[in-house]
Amino acid sequence: xxxxxxxxxxxxxxxxxxxxxxxxxxxxxxxxxxxxxxxxxxxxxxxxxxxxxxxxxxxxxxxxxxxxxxxxxxxxxxxxxxxxxxxxxxxxxxxxxxxxxxxxxxxxxxxxxxxxxxxxxxxxxxxxxxxxxxxxxxxxxxxxxxxxxxxxxxxx
Amino acid sequence: xxxxxxxxxxxxxxxxxxxxxxxxxxxxxxxxxxxxxxxxxxxxxxxxxxxxxxxxxxxxxxxxxxxxxxxxxxxxxxxxxxxxxxxxxxxxxxxxxxxxxxxxxxxxxxxxxxxxxxxxxxxxxxxxxxxxxxxxxxxxxxxxxxxxxxxxxxxxxxxxxxxxxxxxxxxxxxxxxxxxxxxxxxxxxxxxxxxxxxxxxxxxxxxxxxxxxxxxxxxxxxxxxxxxxxxxxxxxxxxxxxxxxxxxxxxxxxxxxxxxxxxxxxxxxxxxxxxxxxxxxxxxxxxxxxxxxxxxxxxxxxxxxxxxxxxxxxxxxxxxxxxxxxxxxxxxxxxxxxxxxxxxxxxxxxxxxxxxxxxxxxxxxxxxxxxxxxxxxxxxxxxxxxxxxxxxxxxxxxxxxxxxxxxxxxxxxxxxxxxxxxxxxxxxxxxxxxxxxxxxxxxxxxxxxxxxxxxxxxxxxxxxxxxxxxxxxxxxxxxxxxxxxxxxxxxxxxxxxxxxxxxxxxxxxxxxxxxxxxxxxxxxxxxxxxxxxxxxxxxxxxxxxxxxxxxxxxxxxxxxxxxxxxxxxxxxxxxxxxxxxxxxxxxxxxxxxxxxxxxxxxxxxxxxxxxxxxxxxxxxxxxxxxxxxxxxxxxxxxxxxxxxxxxxxxxxxxxxxxxxxxxxxxxxxxxxxxxxxxxxxxxxxxxxxxxxxxxxxxxxxxxxxxxxxxxxxxxxxxxxxxxxxxxxxxxxxxxxxxxxxxxxxxxxxxxxxxxxxxxxxxxxxxxxxxxxxxxxxxxxxxxxxxxxxxxxxx
Numbered sequence: 001x002x003x004x005x006x007x008x009x010x011x012x013x014x015x016x017x018x019x020x021x022x023x024x025x026x027x028x029x030x031x032x033x034x035x036x037x038x039x040x041x042x043x044x045x046x047x048x049x050x051x052x053x054x055x056x057x058x059x060x061x062x063x064x065x066x067x068x069x070x071x072x073x074x075x076x077x078x079x080x081x082x083x084x085x086x087x088x089x090x091x092x093x094x095x096x097x098x099x100x101x102x103x104x105x106x107x108x109x110x111x112x113x114x115x116x117x118x119x120x121x122x123x124x125x126x127x128x129x130x131x132x133x134x135x136x137x138x139x140x141x142x143x144x145x146x147x148x149x150x151x152x153x154x155x156x
Numbered sequence: 157x158x159x160x161x162x163x164x165x166x167x168x169x170x171x172x173x174x175x176x177x178x179x180x181x182x183x184x185x186x187x188x189x190x191x192x193x194x195x196x197x198x199x200x201x202x203x204x205x206x207x208x209x210x211x212x213x214x215x216x217x218x219x220x221x222x223x224x225x226x227x228x229x230x231x232x233x234x235x236x237x238x239x240x241x242x243x244x245x246x247x248x249x250x251x252x253x254x255x256x257x258x259x260x261x262x263x264x265x266x267x268x269x270x271x272x273x274x275x276x277x278x279x280x281x282x283x284x285x286x287x288x289x290x291x292x293x294x295x296x297x298x299x300x301x302x303x304x305x306x307x308x309x310x311x312x313x314x315x316x317x318x319x320x321x322x323x324x325x326x327x328x329x330x331x332x333x334x335x336x337x338x339x340x341x342x343x344x345x346x347x348x349x350x351x352x353x354x355x356x357x358x359x360x361x362x363x364x365x366x367x368x369x370x371x372x373x374x375x376x377x378x379x380x381x382x383x384x385x386x387x388x389x390x391x392x393x394x395x396x397x398x399x400x401x402x403x404x405x406x407x408x409x410x411x412x413x414x415x416x417x418x419x420x421x422x423x424x425x426x427x428x429x430x431x432x433x434x435x436x437x438x439x440x441x442x443x444x445x446x447x448x449x450x451x452x453x454x455x456x457x458x459x460x461x462x463x464x465x466x467x468x469x470x471x472x473x474x475x476x477x478x479x480x481x482x483x484x485x486x487x488x489x490x491x492x493x494x495x496x497x498x499x500x501x502x503x504x505x506x507x508x509x510x511x512x513x514x515x516x517x518x519x520x521x522x523x524x525x526x527x528x529x530x531x532x533x534x535x536x537x538x539x540x541x542x543x544x545x546x547x548x549x550x551x552x553x554x555x556x557x558x559x560x561x562x563x564x565x566x567x568x569x570x571x572x573x574x575x576x577x578x579x580x581x582x583x584x585x586x587x588x589x590x591x592x593x594x595x596x597x598x599x600x601x602x603x604x605x606x607x608x609x610x611x612x613x614x615x616x617x618x619x620x621x622x623x624x625x626x627x628x629x630x631x632x633x634x635x636x637x638x639x640x641x642x643x644x645x646x647x648x649x650x651x652x653x654x655x656x657x658x659x660x661x662x663x664x665x666x667x668x669x670x671x672x673x674x675x676x677x678x679x680x681x682x683x684x685x686x687x688x689x690x691x692x693x694x695x696x697x698x699x700x701x702x703x704x705x706x707x708x709x710x711x712x713x714x715x716x717x718x719x720x721x722x723x724x725x726x727x728x729x730x731x732x733x734x735x736x737x738x739x740x741x742x743x744x745x746x747x748x749x750x751x752x753x754x755x756x757x758x759x760x761x762x763x764x765x766x767x768x769x770x771x772x773x774x775x776x777x778x779x780x781x782x783x784x785x786x787x788x789x790x791x792x793x794x795x796x797x798x799x800x801x802x803x804x805x806x807x808x809x810x811x812x813x814x815x816x817x818x819x820x821x822x823x824x825x826x827x828x829x830x831x832x833x834x835x836x837x838x839x840x841x842x843x844x845x846x847x848x849x850x851x852x853x854x855x856x857x858x859x860x861x862x863x864x865x866x867x868x869x870x871x872x873x874x875x876x877x878x879x880x881x882x883x884x885x886x887x888x889x890x891x892x893x894x895x896x897x898x899x900x901x902x903x904x905x906x907x908x909x910x911x912x913x914x915x916x917x918x919x920x921x922x923x924x925x926x927x928x929x930x931x932x933x934x935x936x937x938x939x940x941x942x943x944x945x946x947x948x949x950x
Contacts (some may be wrong), residue, residue, distance in 0.1 A: 034180070036179070038345065038429065039429045039865055040865075041429075044344055064653040074573050087177040094167070096173050097396075097840060098179060098395050098397075098532040099175075099393060099659025102177055121611030129873045130873075132344055132873065134341075135875065137839030137840040137880060138873075138877070139880055140832075141874070
């Protein structure tokens with residue numbers, strides 16, 4: 001079958017099978033390997049992407065379900081060479097260690113900020129509770145999201 | 157000299173951060189090659205069985221099967237190991253634990269191969285299964301590896317003073333038994349590796365999620381019967397390891413390499429989470445028997461310790477893991493008479509090996525629980541008993557080593573932790589608070605307003621601490637040396653590399669900071685190269701929190717070698733007096749007499765025009781240590797670090813839930829080089845330690861693991877931990893770069909023990925078995941499902 005969707009700002013169309021997961025389509029067909037697989041059952045959040053602005057586990061979504069949707073992966077969140085404010089804050093806060101959870105973490109946080117520009121610490125923890133990180137203990141990630149929210153509020 | 161650093165100790169953005177935050181960083185499974193094949197593993201549903209025959213007839217000619225790889229295809233060593241060669245690459249004779257792999261199917265796609273596994277006919281005879289480590293050494297116990305003659309992997313004795321005399325002279329004796337559980341590393345990236353044939357003259361190249369490329373190379377070369385130089389191992393970005401991607405990865409790399417050489421095509425193996433948990437090694441569960449004799453004034457006179465570690469089906473790192481335990485089992489306390497026996501044994505359980513902490517979190521849980529209990533019996537506070545017994549300068553450890561030549565900061569970290577948390581006052585207050593008891597009126601069954609239990613009454617507050625010393629680097633485990641490579645280009649930009657591996661901890665950033673500090677160039681001028689065994693000299697494994705002290709020492713040495721050459725050149729070129737002092741800062745070179753001389757770039761240009769070699773291999777070798785295996789006496793490690801963590805918890809007495817309100821982590825890692833990285837180590841290590849303390853556990857049923865994915869194996873999420881406060885006490889040290897030592901493991905080893913002491917402070921009852929999950933806290937018992945399914949039975 002053919003699926004058409006908007007991927008990181010560009011309209012794409014590709015043939016796929018009915019049993020292919022969205023994560024496999026992104027990684028294998030579009031070579032967007034920033035989307036990571038950690039558990040395959042929607043527990044770890046490493047494969048998080050944005051689907052119509054919502055953070056979803058791409059291991060639990062069939063490729064066909066992307067039809068007509070807008071998909072953003074970690075490769076599409078920056079504005080060309082200019083990093084997304086979340087990406088900059090992740091760097092300056094030391095919110096990255098091994099980096100395997102980072103793409104999913106950034107995307108979950110960005111979904112939060114687009115829905116709730118002024119999140120409390122609890123809101124942030126809740127938003128990333130589905131993204132497991134074994135390295136950082138989350139503290140610097142939470143700080144990065146908090147600072148980004150403030151930065152974006154000041155801009156508006 | 158902690159003053160005057162320009163980069164050291166500052167917050168510097170990760171060297172690999174930009175690639176990781178944009179999704180560009182390539183992890184092992186992100187690599188693809190033309191003609192690449194995939195492999196799937198053949199296992200049987202047995203924990204212990206003799207394999208009589210394997211019949212591939214039904215699938216041999218299947219179009220999805222490109223090749224079948226088994227033990228017969230191995231040109232060299234069929235069994236390997238980090239210490240003892242007892243682990244088969246393919247188990248063609250016998251499986252000894254459910255993760256064991258009998259053979260491997262190779263083809264174009266995993267999906268095409270998996271359905272074929274059930275069509276392979278395996279004839280096997282089940283053998284008795286040994287799961288209880290306490291029964292491993294029984295005379296009638298089944299032998300896991302009959303050729304070893306016994307199920308004993310290792311026995312480390314330690315004898316100091318006269319244990320009987322010590323007990324005889326003690327005022328009181330306390331005996332307790334503790335247990336700790338099997339846990340999983342739970343790196344978020346599952347294992348992946350690709351072997352690429354390089355032609356007859358070049359051997360094979362391995363790219364993978366490999367913690368220790370040099371150990372991996374040694375094993376792959378032995379299996380292929382190739383010289384080391386013909387096996388080139390390149391590390392991909394590594395999605396977490398924590399000690400876990402060592403033996404398993406070497407074996408996976410060897411399997412892929414055998415298949416690659418047989419098929420002549422690149423072969424990738426990648427594991428699902430279930431396979432990862434099933435086959436990879438884990439943290440040793442321990443049974444810890446402690447008997448302490450002490451005086452009424454708090455002084456510990458004698459301690460007898462017996463530790464039993466379940467090594468599971470293979471030796472792996474058990475001998476070294478348990479060696480660290482024997483050195484550190486008394487904790488950081490000076491005790492005259494010590495009698496310790498640490499044993500690791502084989503069982504049919506999942507095998508156990510290296511994991512962050514490496515044989516220290518288990519005895520720390522026991523010894524710190526014991527110290528608190530003695531304090532309670534003597535009417536002392538936990539910090540008082542530790543001040544009496546804790547190491548000071550000149551103290552003699554259980555192994556007979558005198559602590560000197562560095563800041564023995566044990567009492568300093570303890571005091572800092574107590575002052576920052578108002579420890580003693582809170583600890584006493586919590587003890588005073590009585591539990592809520594319901595007193596019903598005789599006249600009326602109706603509760604009055606003040607008799608209702610408010611939700612808050614269910615919550616009890618507790619505070620507890622744990623204290624440790626930890627030997628830095630490998631100690632008497634083995635040769636301890638590391639290399640670094642530096643090459644300065646004629647425009648002043650710099651290549652840097654080291655034989656130790658970036659496992660996510662930020663080692664490349666730390667090394668960049670060190671080179672930046674020595675050469676005075678900004679960190680962004682330094683390009684860090686990939687770790688490739690074909691380029692960098694062997695630096696030993698990236699373990700034992702030795703990255704900063706050993707590799708950092710090598711990087712500093714390499715950078716200083718080139719800087720010294722440039723210093724001599726500058727003096728000659730600018731006709732400066734021989735005793736002038738040349739400094740390198742702000743991308744410029746300065747002299748004390750003349751001020752700024754030239755830019756670093758211009759100096760490099762002059763050097764290059766004169767044909768000067770601006771590259772160097774730096775080397776750092778640890779001083780010799782020694783060890784007597786019969787008595788457990790010797791200078792075990794060349795230096796130590798000290799740490800104290802205070803846990804503040806809320807315990808729900810109705811549900812048994814432990815909530816961690818705050819962990820204050822005070823560590824002396826020597827000089828802090830990479831500020832953001834160091835804080836990250838504390839946040840991450842404490843969080844892992846908390847998971848170990850309150851809920852993580854891999855349980856098994858006849859060797860079969862129940863928790864094979866993150867739905868049942870739960871690790872801490874963003875919502876599980878509150879505040880973590882890192883505090884660094886930077887003690888003086890003569891080893892390592894500017895006296896920088898170790899931090900990664902100390903951050904983890906203390907947390908569970910501190911939490912347990914806090915829970916005891918809250919409840920007034922002591923818990924002896926990790927993890928402190930709901931049923932342990934509420935019922936003092938671990939509930940287990942009857943088999944590998946869900947649902948509980950006692």
